[in-house]
Amino acid sequence: MTSPDAARPRVRLLRLALRDFRNFERQDVPFPADGLVVIGENGHGKSNLLEAIYYLQLLRSVRGARDQDLVRFGAPGFHLGATVARPPGSVGAHEIGVGFERTGKKKRVRLDGAEPPRLSDALGAVPSVIFSPVDVALVAGSPAERRRYLDVVLALTSRRYLSALQSYRGALVRRNAALRDAARTGRGESRAAVWEPALAEHGAVLWVERRAWCAARADAFAALCAAIGERAAARMRYTSALVVDDAADPVAAARTALERALAEKRLLDVKRGVTHAGPHRDDLELTLGGRDLRLYGSAGQQRTAAIALRLLEAATLRDASGCEPLFLLDDPFAELDARRAHRILELLGDAGLGQTVLVVPRATDIPAELTRLERTTIRDGVLGA
Numbered sequence: 001m002t003s004p005d006a007a008r009p010r011v012r013l014l015r016l017a018l019r020d021f022r023n024f025e026r027q028d029v030p031f032p033a034d035g036l037v038v039i040g041e042n043g044h045g046k047s048n049l050l051e052a053i054y055y056l057q058l059l060r061s062v063r064g065a066r067d068q069d070l071v072r073f074g075a076p077g078f079h080l081g082a083t084v085a086r087p088p089g090s091v092g093a094h095e096i097g098v099g100f101e102r103t104g105k106k107k108r109v110r111l112d113g114a115e116p117p118r119l120s121d122a123l124g125a126v127p128s129v130i131f132s133p134v135d136v137a138l139v140a141g142s143p144a145e146r147r148r149y150l151d152v153v154l155a156l157t158s159r160r161y162l163s164a165l166q167s168y169r170g171a172l173v174r175r176n177a178a179l180r181d182a183a184r185t186g187r188g189e190s191r192a193a194v195w196e197p198a199l200a201e202h203g204a205v206l207w208v209e210r211r212a213w214c215a216a217r218a219d220a221f222a223a224l225c226a227a228i229g230e231r232a233a234a235r236m237r238y239t240s241a242l243v244v245d246d247a248a249d250p251v252a253a254a255r256t257a258l259e260r261a262l263a264e265k266r267l268l269d270v271k272r273g274v275t276h277a278g279p280h281r282d283d284l285e286l287t288l289g290g291r292d293l294r295l296y297g298s299a300g301q302q303r304t305a306a307i308a309l310r311l312l313e314a315a316t317l318r319d320a321s322g323c324e325p326l327f328l329l330d331d332p333f334a335e336l337d338a339r340r341a342h343r344i345l346e347l348l349g350d351a352g353l354g355q356t357v358l359v360v361p362r363a364t365d366i367p368a369e370l371t372r373l374e375r376t377t378i379r380d381g382v383l384g385a
Helices: 046-058 133-140 143-157 159-185 189-193 196-228 250-264 266-272 299-321 338-351
Strands: 012-021 024-030 035-039 077-085 095-101 106-111 128-131 234-239 283-288 326-330 356-360 374-379
Touching: 012 046, 024 046, 046 077, 046 095, 046 128, 046 143, 046 326, 046 356, 128 299, 133 143, 133 299, 143 159, 143 196, 143 283, 143 299, 159 189, 159 196, 159 266, 189 266, 196 234, 196 250, 196 299, 196 338, 250 266, 283 299, 299 338
Parallel strands: 035 356, 035 374, 128 326, 326 356
Antiparallel strands: 012 024, 012 077, 077 095, 095 106, 234 283
């Protein structure tokens, strides 16, 4: 593995403060420069710790939980705070705090002591990638899992994409509501059509950026799967029912194609109360040896592809921020053979492994490559217990 001294500039989490988050009542956790291993039995808060760190990047639960469900039982709300060291010249906050009040469901964010104009301005404040056995859902799960993966990766690294995604989702909700109203009353189709220009405008940006990202990373995906141990050729490509003509301006061409598709399917949409055309229906196709990994891949092959996707996510964050993100490892090698685990750690090291937080149930589960990290224990939401 590449030594820490030879690695690229890294984001470093110096301190994490947790107040009434999940099963943590009050914890102030310092983090060594290289990272930390947290050892504890299942159900004591290991994954909750990683969720808290990742929350400071995404401003929502990586597990899809509602904010009110993250509040410790009996508490009025939760607060997370972190001090982050970023390399000189990189963009981002050194101090971030997020508070949520159960009453009124209010969320507030502060960056370096100031409240940003928009909540979305704080996205990506703590660049990090989380690896977990549940990542297999990226491959074996529904298209919605893969669309969410693309949305997170691109929203964290492209402000244009984030803005388009927010606007597209808003227009989609309103058009679907108008469609349901039209289906119920037998009139009002024109109210659904009102939202189509916005859907086409913002959906075109999503379509173009997703497609470009997949095309740019396809070879890397294949190479990563091969390096981890897959013998058959792996392939990744963006699939869409949208037919877009080749043009000098791909966004304009995609907008025109989406406007046409929305108009053509409007009667069907009214009948069923849902929008059938658009990037919210697209998928990220993953194959191995020409066969769909979701349908025909073994558990090991699906895990390999999921880890390759996370490595691509790390590379995308690295390219956007100019530094290594945090690596949050939620016992990710538990279901892998030693050979594959070793190759994955080699790949991480060759890329320049950033500060790492590894959580495992037993000390014997720590890979040899990470035994240099300082260790602590966790019990009932208390670190060092």
